[in-house]
Amino acid sequence: xxxxxDDWFGAAGSSHYLPSLVRIETLCVxxxxxxxLTFLHPTxxxxxSAEDCYLVFKILTEWSIPAAxxxxxxxxxxxxxMSARLAISILCLSGKGTGEAIxxxxxxxxxxxxxxxxxxxxxxxxxxGTIIFMLLKLHCVSTGKR
Amino acid sequence: xxxxxxxxxxLFSSSDPSRTGSVTILQTLFQVLFSLQGSLLAEGDLxxxxxxxxxxxxxxxxGCEGLNASLVMQQYGDQIRSEADAQGVLDCLIIMALAAxxxxxxxxxxxxxxxxxxxxxxxxxxxxxxxxx
Numbered sequence: 001x002x003x004x005x006d007d008w009f010g011a012a013g014s015s016h017y018l019p020s021l022v023r024i025e026t027l028c029v030x031x032x033x034x035x036x037l038t039f040l041h042p043t044x045x046x047x048x049s050a051e052d053c054y055l056v057f058k059i060l061t062e063w064s065i066p067a068a069x070x071x072x073x074x075x076x077x078x079x080x081x082m083s084a085r086l087a088i089s090i091l092c093l094s095g096k097g098t099g100e101a102i103x104x105x106x107x108x109x110x111x112x113x114x115x116x117x118x119x120x121x122x123x124x125x126x127x128x129g130t131i132i133f134m135l136l137k138l139h140c141v142s143t144g145k146r
Numbered sequence: 147x148x149x150x151x152x153x154x155x156x157l158f159s160s161s162d163p164s165r166t167g168s169v170t171i172l173q174t175l176f177q178v179l180f181s182l183q184g185s186l187l188a189e190g191d192l193x194x195x196x197x198x199x200x201x202x203x204x205x206x207x208x209g210c211e212g213l214n215a216s217l218v219m220q221q222y223g224d225q226i227r228s229e230a231d232a233q234g235v236l237d238c239l240i241i242m243a244l245a246a247x248x249x250x251x252x253x254x255x256x257x258x259x260x261x262x263x264x265x266x267x268x269x270x271x272x273x274x275x276x277x278x279x
Contacts (some may be wrong), residue, residue: 024222028238033261035245039260041210045253057261063267 024073026079033064040089048093057090105146150197158204167214169221169239175205176243180262184247184255209237240266 006038040048048056060083068079157175179202186195210233215226218235226232241263248259 016257020227020231021224021238022234024218024224024238026242035248036260039248039256042253047258052257052260055257058268059260059263063215074197081153 022071025067029067029079030066030082033060033086034077036060036064037082037089039087040086040093053090053093056086060086061089115124147194150194150201154204156200158208167212168217169214169235170217172205172209172213172236173239173243176202176240177246180241180244180259181251181255184251184258187230189251203276206240209239224276234254237266239258251264269272 036059040053040056042048064079064083064086068083071079178200183198183202185194185203186192186198210229213226213232214233215232218226224231224235225237244259244263244266248256248263251259
């Protein structure tokens with residue numbers, strides 16, 4: 001079964017993205033997605049189970065991404081970047097089945113709009129930036145330089 | 147249970163709905179109630195958890211009825227024009243409260259918060275199943 005982009009975004013659960021509530025809805029998506037990222041990468045305690053990853057995946061694909069797509073067609077990319085980071089995290093953590101489903105979702109984004117590409121690029125820049133910073137820090141620690 | 151009873155009286159005995167009309171108060175209430183319910187469920191206290199669920203539903207009801215539109219406008223810059231808007235704001239406050247709970251919850255309680263997010267925002271349509279068919 002194939003889904004068109006419109007079907008995919010139209011299938012978002014209970015979402016009624018009211019035009020009058022753009023700011024609070026956008027903030028809501030951003031905060032929740034950030035919390036889910038923390039949930040997937042806890043600083044202490046065990047890592048989330050496969051079932052947890054699947055629940056996060058469902059929230060991501062059925063709410064976060066469609067909501068971010070509808071709510072922020074331009075302007076702030078915060079909620080899109082957070083959704084993209086969450087998608088990348090799930091790809092890293094979860095099994096093959098979920099990975100393939102997410103890959104098809106990502107393909108749809110790339111096919112559809114430059115803004116999703118931009119959001120992903122921004123997410124990748126954040127990740128790459130973090131890695132460069134960590135390497136730099138490690139280099140400075142090992143050489144004793146500031 | 148006595149403390150929960152006192153909380154119930156405190157929340158619902160007042161005839162003044164503006165007490166819970168503030169978005170900050172509502173979000174704080176949802177956050178503490180979801181957190182408390184998660185702790186009770188983790189301890190296996192189903193009776194207490196069920197009572198807290200009643201409190202949560204009560205806060206949802208009075209929150210939707212008494213939501214202060216001017217405070218929503220002031221805090222978020224969004225305008226409430228209809229009952230659907232008020233319900234939408236309430237859903238957002240619940241999700242933001244659950245997000246805050248999830249960040250601070252213990253391991254055993256996080257799954258419960260996750261399920262609550264699912265219940266509020268994810269409907270019966272399952273895109274994952276549709277994609278893999």
